[in-house]
Amino acid sequence: MAAPANEPTFRESVDLMFNRAVALMDLPPGLEEKIRVCNSTYTVRFGVRLRGKIHTFTGYRSVHSEHMEPVKGGIRFAMSVNQDEVEALAALMTYKCALVEAPFGGSKGGLCINPRDYDEHEMEQVTRRFAYELAKRDLINPSQNVPAPDMGTGEREMAWIADQYRRMNTTDINAAACVTGKPIHAGGIQGRTEATGRGVQYALREFFRHPEDVKASGMTGTLDGKRVIVQGLGNVGFHAAKFLQEEDGCKIVGIIEYDGALYNEDGIDVQSVRDWIVKHGGVSSYPDATHTAEGADVLEHDCDILIPAALEGVINLSNAARIKAPLIIEAANGPITAGADDVLRSKGTVIIPDMYANAGGVTVSYFEWVKNLSHIRFGRMQRRQEEARHQLVVDELERLDRYLGDAWSLRPEFKKKYLRGADELELVRSGLDDTMRIAYQSMREVWHGREDVTDLRTAAYLVAIEKVAKSYRAKGL
Ligand code: GLU
Numbered sequence: 213m214a215a216p217a218n219e220p221t222f223r224e225s226v227d228l229m230f231n232r233a234v235a236l237m238d239l240p241p242g243l244e245e246k247i248r249v250c251n252s253t254y255t256v257r258f259g260v261r262l263r264g265k266i267h268t269f270t271g272y273r274s275v276h277s278e279h280m281e282p283v284k285g286g287i288r289f290a291m292s293v294n295q296d297e298v299e300a301l302a303a304l305m306t307y308k309c310a311l312v313e314a315p316f317g318g319s320k321g322g323l324c325i326n327p328r329d330y331d332e333h334e335m336e337q338v339t340r341r342f343a344y345e346l347a348k349r350d351l352i353n354p355s356q357n358v359p360a361p362d363m364g365t366g367e368r369e370m371a372w373i374a375d376q377y378r379r380m381n382t383t384d385i386n387a388a389a390c391v392t393g394k395p396i397h398a399g400g401i402q403g404r405t406e407a408t409g410r411g412v413q414y415a416l417r418e419f420f421r422h423p424e425d426v427k428a429s430g431m432t433g434t435l436d437g438k439r440v441i442v443q444g445l446g447n448v449g450f451h452a453a454k455f456l457q458e459e460d461g462c463k464i465v466g467i468i469e470y471d472g473a474l475y476n477e478d479g480i481d482v483q484s485v486r487d488w489i490v491k492h493g494g495v496s497s498y499p500d501a502t503h504t505a506e507g508a509d510v511l512e513h514d515c516d517i518l519i520p521a522a523l524e525g526v527i528n529l530s531n532a533a534r535i536k537a538p539l540i541i542e543a544a545n546g547p548i549t550a551g552a553d554d555v556l557r558s559k560g561t562v563i564i565p566d567m568y569a570n571a572g573g574v575t576v577s578y579f580e581w582v583k584n585l586s587h588i589r590f591g592r593m594q595r596r597q598e599e600a601r602h603q604l605v606v607d608e609l610e611r612l613d614r615y616l617g618d619a620w621s622l623r624p625e626f627k628k629k630y631l632r633g634a635d636e637l638e639l640v641r642s643g644l645d646d647t648m649r650i651a652y653q654s655m656r657e658v659w660h661g662r663e664d665v666t667d668l669r670t671a672a673y674l675v676a677i678e679k680v681a682k683s684y685r686a687k688g689l
Pocket of ligand 1: 358571573
């Protein structure tokens, strides 16, 4: 669902939010425009012979800012893909990478296609052809432009893209770093698939570590027992909701999908809904919740945390005033239009903005890219050494244990946990957690530290734009 016709387009919406932040900054003349505009958008139309007929596809790759290279951002496969959307998403990538200190400029790609209309072999042909068109113009390249999954794409497409690039660049030793989000056996990294959802969880945990911020939303306490509504049970929404339910005690009371919404005050089991969707193709017949055909209505239900994790523009001027959630975390890119953002801010709703909330994906993409360039799995050198050192401590404690008799002993669970050296997944999660905490703190410093900044989105833009501006200044611009 796009924003209604009486509202600005997605790109204009991003620019409006950008302008609101820039008005509070003191940038040298002209730099504001240089940062805001999208540097280039390449449009390609190519034909693929399928089922005896040539099908023409349209694709885009936008480069928003090259203040750092490579530029980074996903490739989306959807019928709704258009230039305005790809440019808006590329701009968000610039600010997102700056905010979480992933050393990339912003880029985004898209292909107008409904992946459900084609079988696996056909999708491979189309994806490889699109990758070929981009790679031959260096719009896929380990040192210049590194795509990743987005809506409608995943590990499978990334593996085809990586292989296509390798076929075209047989002597490039860093070929695997040309794209991230690959399967583990094709140069991927542990924890990339869950990364964006995991990042949403870490973002919420960090928010709830600051009672002052929780108070600003009108809530109290911790994540435990909070009622959550999630829109979109795709990769991001599913992982976020599942982790919040299983590890933080949240109650998922509503799940909105393309064929309606499920609601149950007592909570809905996220994994079982996901299994149901895989088996039945939708949520409409799911037994353990009430089904509403008009799914978007459930966005307006009473809850503590609303997680839009599907498309842009779903919270807009037509429904913003009726949204009850005191806290919204934008797991999707651009789910709240600029107009809706104004309405929600004036109601006192706290919004954890997209450029921060969903940055977990690109953060772990960064780790994958580094892994590919260093040609070694994280933890391979240190793990056993770490275990050996921990063993020394445990041996020593056990010696004391024998001496003290029954008065004191090491708990077996502690021993097991402590003796295990960190594997790649643990290291990735630790790096992601650290990134999400630090980025949140940089936003909240601005949010609470400046009288003229009253929301986290403006704070996020200020931090991100300042970083991009610094990098331009360092280049002498
Ligand atoms: N498509 C994701 C995003 O919007 C991931 C981008 C990446 O990993 O480069 O952030």
